[in-house]
Amino acid sequence: MNPRIAVNLLWCQPGRVGGSEQYLARQLAGLALTGDAGFDLDIYAPRGYTAAHPELAGWRIHETASNGANRASRIWRESTWLASRTRGVAVTHHGGGTVPFRTNGRTLVTVHDVQYLSYPQYFSRTRLSYLSQMVPRSLQRADAVAVPSAYVRETLLDRFGLDPTTVHVVVHGIESVDASALDVSRIRDKFGVAGFPYLVYPAITHPHKNHMFLIEMLAGSWRTTGVHLLFMGGEGRGHRALVEHIVSSGVADRVHFIGHIGDADRDALVVGADALVFPSEYEGFGAPVAEAMALGVPVVASDRASLPGVVGDGGIVLPLDPQAWAVVPERVAAERAALVAAARRRAESFTLVASGRDLRGVYEGLLA
Numbered sequence: 001m002n003p004r005i006a007v008n009l010l011w012c013q014p015g016r017v018g019g020s021e022q023y024l025a026r027q028l029a030g031l032a033l034t035g036d037a038g039f040d041l042d043i044y045a046p047r048g049y050t051a052a053h054p055e056l057a058g059w060r061i062h063e064t065a066s067n068g069a070n071r072a073s074r075i076w077r078e079s080t081w082l083a084s085r086t087r088g089v090a091v092t093h094h095g096g097g098t099v100p101f102r103t104n105g106r107t108l109v110t111v112h113d114v115q116y117l118s119y120p121q122y123f124s125r126t127r128l129s130y131l132s133q134m135v136p137r138s139l140q141r142a143d144a145v146a147v148p149s150a151y152v153r154e155t156l157l158d159r160f161g162l163d164p165t166t167v168h169v170v171v172h173g174i175e176s177v178d179a180s181a182l183d184v185s186r187i188r189d190k191f192g193v194a195g196f197p198y199l200v201y202p203a204i205t206h207p208h209k210n211h212m213f214l215i216e217m218l219a220g221s222w223r224t225t226g227v228h229l230l231f232m233g234g235e236g237r238g239h240r241a242l243v244e245h246i247v248s249s250g251v252a253d254r255v256h257f258i259g260h261i262g263d264a265d266r267d268a269l270v271v272g273a274d275a276l277v278f279p280s281e282y283e284g285f286g287a288p289v290a291e292a293m294a295l296g297v298p299v300v301a302s303d304r305a306s307l308p309g310v311v312g313d314g315g316i317v318l319p320l321d322p323q324a325w326a327v328v329p330e331r332v333a334a335e336r337a338a339l340v341a342a343a344r345r346r347a348e349s350f351t352l353v354a355s356g357r358d359l360r361g362v363y364e365g366l367l368a
Contacts, residue, residue: 002040003090003367006104009045010078011096013068014052015260018204019287020112023148024095026173029055030356037360039090039367044082046074075100091366093146099138106366109142110170111135113284114155115208118305122207122237136160146170146362148285151306168362172287173355174294174347179271187268193256198228199329200273202266202288203280206236210302212245213279213320219249221326228254230273232266235259271295275332275339278302279320286310294347298332298339300325314346315339 007028012021031037043049043061046068050061064081068074078100086092086104093108094100116123116131123131139145139160145167147153153167188194203209214229246255258269270276276292278301286307292299299315301307308317316331316339318324332339 002038004088005039005041005091005093005363005367006082006086006089007041007043008078008082008092008094008096008100009043009049010064010068010074010082011046012049013046014048016069019285020096022287023112023172023285024110025053025056026175026352027170027355027359028059030173030352030354031359032056032058032356033353034356034360037363039363042086042089044085078102091363093363094138097138098134099141103141106143107141108144108146108362108366109138110146111139111152111156112148113152113282113305114159115282115284117155117159118282119208142166144168144362144366146359148172149306150309152284168358168365170358170362171355172285172290172350173352174287174290174350175352177267177295179267179295182264182268182271184268184272187265188272190265191256191258191261191269193228193230193258193269193272196228197226197274197329198230198256198272199275199277200230200232200270201277201279202232202270203278204233204236205231205239205242207238207241208281209236209238210279210281210320211238211242213325214277215242215245215249215251215255217322217325217328218251218254220322222329223251225329227274227329228256230256230258230269232258232269233260267291267295270297273297274329275300277328278307279325280304280307281320283307283310289315290347290350293343294350296340296344298336299343300328300332312346312349314343 041059043059045063047063079102083102089105091106092103095110097111099109120128147169153169156162156167205211246252270292275298278289282305289299289301289310293314301311301317303317303319311317
């Protein structure tokens with residue numbers, strides 16, 4: 001009989017938790033591509049997860065009656081419903097950054113980022129208190145830790161004194177998309193963004209995503225370029241202030257909010273952009289950067305947190321200084337061919353199979 005591995009995704013509300021949802025789904029999809037693993041795997045997830053992720057049909061998925069929206073209820077379910085259903089497992093993989101009070105088998109925890117250490121001002125007092133207590137406790141209890149980037153790994157080793165042999169980078173896996181098959185013109189018409197050049201930024205409007213910086217550029221050095229900004233993603237904690245800043249800066253006619261859209265439409269709008277810009281102050285990885293590179297789109301990112309390591313030589317990395325970003329529209333136009341080629345080469349590091357192999361290696365180490 002094969003040993004059992006349980007994957008706890010009860011925190012993972014489909015469409016609500018950002019890049020961490022795709023990160024876990026893609027590595028599990030990649031794991032299925034690595035062949036017979038010699039273990040059985042069960043996924044425990046909130047209501048609606050199976051329908052949202054048909055790519056995981058090869059794994060057994062057990063859904064709760066809850067959609068996972070209530071954090072207190074989810075925490076309770078992890079220590080009751082989940083704990084009772086995972087008795088006898090060899091490994092429990094907790095994908096949401098913390099380990100519940102009750103867990104079974106050896107424990108793996110995925111820590112997506114530790115943004116609360118760098119930018120505590122972006123967290124509510126309750127959330128900050130929870131993370132400050134639960135993350136260190138979870139890291140101490142875990143037999144192994146998975147992280148999306150070398151940056152997060154080094155941060156954990158530095159701040160929490162972990163054994164380096166227990167902290168493993170599991171790379172993001174990006175699905176292969178044929179950009180030439182996307183109907184870019186039709187999708188640009190559909191969303192009302194045809195007829196002008198634009199820079200795209202796919203990110204929820206949380207303060208640390210730093211949309212404000214792009215508005216300052218549009219109202220300043222980019223005012224005479226004719227370039228527009230296309231913001232994709234849901235409304236976050238900084239949305240109201242961002243809208244007010246756009247209006248007061250006099251650039252509302254050149255800023256377009258698309259909201260959360262399907263993958264095919266999103267990819268088409270990215271391919272239609274002059275470049276993907278990513279001025280975030282903090283990322284544990286920054287999946288949209290790798291996705292854009294895989295689509296052959298020039299990337300310009302900040303030099304903060306994990307982004308320099310993810311972009312590597314596949315794009316332009318700049319400090320968050322208006323002078324450094326002043327010529328971005330002109331530079332991506334002049335260097336487009338070279339940037340596209342560099343992006344495609346760099347994207348080869350982030351495949352589903354590579355992600356699955358990384359995860360499989362961590363699992364096998366815990367089973368040994």
